[in-house]
Amino acid sequence: MRHRLKDVAERAGVSVKTVSNVVNGHLHVRPETRARVEAAVAELNYRPNLSARNLRKGRTGVIALAVPELDLPYFAELARHVVVAAAQRDWRVLVDQTGGDPARERVAAAGIGDHMIDGIIFSPRALGADDLAGLDGTPLVLLGERIDQAPADHVGIDSVTAARQVTAHLAGLGRRRIAAIGASRTPAGAGARLRLAGYTAALADAGIGYDERLVVATPAWRRADGAAAVRRLLTAGVRPDALFCFTDTLALGALRALHLAGLRVPADVAVAGFDDIEDGRFSTPTLTTVTPDKERIAQLAVDLLAARVDGDRGSPPRDLLAPHHLTARESTS
Incomplete structure (x- = not known):
C-alpha cells in the first residue's frame, strides 16, 4: 500500500x-x-508523489534531450551525464534522436510535438538562427557549437582553442605534415569549420605551411569515415606524419587503417582525436585527445534549463563555456 x-x-x-x-x-x-x-x-517507506506535485505546479517533471546520433559514443556519454544532472532535480529525461535531419530538428526545437515536457536540451546539427527565431514556448538550451543570434541559452566548449592546442601538441613533437581529418563542406558543418580554424592557426603559429592535400573532408564523423580518409591520403601518395582527427571515432577508424597499411603509431604517424570517449582509453595505442568536461556541460545545461522552467523567461540568452584540456596518451608519445 x-x-x-x-x-x-x-x-x-x-x-x-x-x-x-x-x-x-x-x-x-x-x-x-x-x-x-x-x-x-x-x-512507512513513504515516497512523495512527484507527478501530483508537478501537476500542481503546472509541470510534468520531464525534460527532453535531442541529439543527432545516439550510437556515437560522445552523445551516449553526454546523455548519461544529463540524466544524472536531471535526476538531482527529480526530473526524468525523454531522449530523442534527430539524425541531423532539419525537419526532425525543427520538431525537437519546438518541444517534440505533443509530448508534455518542461524543457529541452538540444544539440542541433542542421539548424541556424533563423530556424530558431520563432520559438517562444518550451524552454530550450542548445549544446554543441554556438549558433550566432540564436534566441536560446547555449553551453559548449571553445572548439577553436581546443583544436589549436591539439595541433600545437603534434607540431611540438616535431611533426610537420599534420593532416586534418573530418573537414566538412556542408552548411551544417559548424563544428568542423571551427576545428579547422584552430588547426590552421596552430600551423601558422608553428611556421608550418597550410597544405590543402592534408585536409580531408568526410561525409560523417564515424569510424568508417576515419578509415576511408586515411586510405584516400595514402592512395593519393600523401604521407602525413601526424593526424588530427576531429572526433575520437574518426581517430579510431584511422588507427585501424594505419595498422592495415603497415604504419606504426606513433613512430610513423602520430594520431590525436577530440571528445575523449571511453573507447579511446582502451584502444591500442591509447588515444591522445581533447577532453571536454562532459559532466560540467550537462550540469550547466540542466541548470540553465531549470532557471527558465522556474520562470526566468525574459532575460537575454546566456552563452556558457565548459572547460576542456588536452589528454596526451600513447598515440602521440
Whole structure:
C-alpha cells in the first residue's frame, strides 16, 4: 500500500503541513520534530508523489534531450551525464534522436510535438538562427557549437582553442605534415569549420605551411569515415606524419587503417582525436585527445534549463563555456 502524507503525519504526531515542510526541505522545522517526521517516513517507506506535485505546479517533471546520433559514443556519454544532472532535480529525461535531419530538428526545437515536457536540451546539427527565431514556448538550451543570434541559452566548449592546442601538441613533437581529418563542406558543418580554424592557426603559429592535400573532408564523423580518409591520403601518395582527427571515432577508424597499411603509431604517424570517449582509453595505442568536461556541460545545461522552467523567461540568452584540456596518451608519445 502506498502511504500518504496523512499517514506519516499520524505516525509522527504532527500536522500534514509539518510533514510537507520536512519532505520539501524547508528549514523552519524544529530539529526534534524533523527527526520524528524522518523516522516516520522511514518506517512507512513513504515516497512523495512527484507527478501530483508537478501537476500542481503546472509541470510534468520531464525534460527532453535531442541529439543527432545516439550510437556515437560522445552523445551516449553526454546523455548519461544529463540524466544524472536531471535526476538531482527529480526530473526524468525523454531522449530523442534527430539524425541531423532539419525537419526532425525543427520538431525537437519546438518541444517534440505533443509530448508534455518542461524543457529541452538540444544539440542541433542542421539548424541556424533563423530556424530558431520563432520559438517562444518550451524552454530550450542548445549544446554543441554556438549558433550566432540564436534566441536560446547555449553551453559548449571553445572548439577553436581546443583544436589549436591539439595541433600545437603534434607540431611540438616535431611533426610537420599534420593532416586534418573530418573537414566538412556542408552548411551544417559548424563544428568542423571551427576545428579547422584552430588547426590552421596552430600551423601558422608553428611556421608550418597550410597544405590543402592534408585536409580531408568526410561525409560523417564515424569510424568508417576515419578509415576511408586515411586510405584516400595514402592512395593519393600523401604521407602525413601526424593526424588530427576531429572526433575520437574518426581517430579510431584511422588507427585501424594505419595498422592495415603497415604504419606504426606513433613512430610513423602520430594520431590525436577530440571528445575523449571511453573507447579511446582502451584502444591500442591509447588515444591522445581533447577532453571536454562532459559532466560540467550537462550540469550547466540542466541548470540553465531549470532557471527558465522556474520562470526566468525574459532575460537575454546566456552563452556558457565548459572547460576542456588536452589528454596526451600513447598515440602521440
